[in-house]
Structure formats: C-alpha cells, structure tokens
Amino acid sequence: MGLGTIIENIKEKITNLLPSFDGLSSVRENLKINTKVVLIIVSAFLVIIALLLVLAVVSHHKTTSNQKDQQYDYTDDSILREKLPVEDFFLPYEPDFVPDVLLEREPKESWTEEDARPFWTNPLEGNEGAWRKRIESGIDSLLEHVP
Numbered sequence: 001m002g003l004g005t006i007i008e009n010i011k012e013k014i015t016n017l018l019p020s021f022d023g024l025s026s027v028r029e030n031l032k033i034n035t036k037v038v039l040i041i042v043s044a045f046l047v048i049i050a051l052l053l054v055l056a057v058v059s060h061h062k063t064t065s066n067q068k069d070q071q072y073d074y075t076d077d078s079i080l081r082e083k084l085p086v087e088d089f090f091l092p093y094e095p096d097f098v099p100d101v102l103l104e105r106e107p108k109e110s111w112t113e114e115d116a117r118p119f120w121t122n123p124l125e126g127n128e129g130a131w132r133k134r135i136e137s138g139i140d141s142l143l144e145h146v147p
Contacts, residue, residue, distance in 0.1 A: 011039055 015035075108115065123131060 007039060007043055010042060011035065014038070014042075
C-alpha cells in the first residue's frame with residue numbers, strides 16, 4: 001500500500017462525503033474543478049503533521065538522554081582527561097612559512113678585492129667606443145639645456 005493508493009483513498013472519501021452536504025453545492029463544484037489542488041493541499045498538511053510528530057519524538061528522546069547524563073556527577077577529573085588525550089585536539093607543530101633562501105654560511109660584512117674579482121667585469125674592455133659615444137651623448141644632452 002503506497003502513498004499513491006492512500007491519497008486516492010482519501011480522494012474517494014472526500015468525494016463521497018461531499019454529496020451528503022446539499023447546502024454546500026458551490027463548494028462541491030469548486031472542489032470538482034480543483035480536486036488536484038485540494039489533494040495537494042491535504043497531502044502537504046499530512047506531511048507537515050508527520051514531520052511535527054517526528055520532531056516531537058526526537059526532541060523528547062534528547063531531553064530524556066540529557067536528564068540521564070545529569071544524574072551522574074563526575075567528581076574525578078582525571079577520568080575525563082584519560083578518555084580524551086590532548087593530541088586528538090591539537091595539530092602537531094609545523095612552520096608557518098618556508099624560507100626563500102637557506103644560506104649555507106653567514107653573509108659577509110664587507111667584501112675584499114679577491115672576493116669581488118669573480119663578479120667584476122671591466123666595462124671598457126672590448127666596448128670602449130660604445131661607452132665613449134654613450135658618455136658623450138649624455139654630456140651633449142646636458143650641455144644643450146644650459147643657457
């Protein structure tokens with residue numbers, strides 16, 4: 001017996017009850033026209049009532065279980081600590097960031113000539129003409145603006 005048969009039975013009972021009320025002919029005509037709407041509304045009310053009953057049963061069950069828990073008085077805190085270890089609540093330590101560069105040695109305070117020699121290139125070697133033209137054009141542009 002499914003939900004569809006239950007709704008059909010309710011529909012038949014409603015339609016059988018309506019002819020007994022002769023004074024309500026206008027209501028009966030409206031219900032004949034909108035029987036599907038009436039069935040939907042009735043089924044919605046039945047679902048709401050069922051949900052309210054389930055809610056009442058569940059809330060009643062929760063209140064009785066809470067009252068049973070309150071009957072026991074835990075005076076020894078060590079029992080509660082043993083049940084729930086601290087490691088379950090806290091994550092292990094992890095660094096918040098990963099450093100960009102991990103230096104293998106300490107940075108130098110000052111550089112000597114021997115330290116800088118591998119990184120130094122003389123700009124005039126091989127490019128003397130290009131640098132000379134660049135310097136002269138810079139000087140010429142400065143002197144053009146002098147009154």
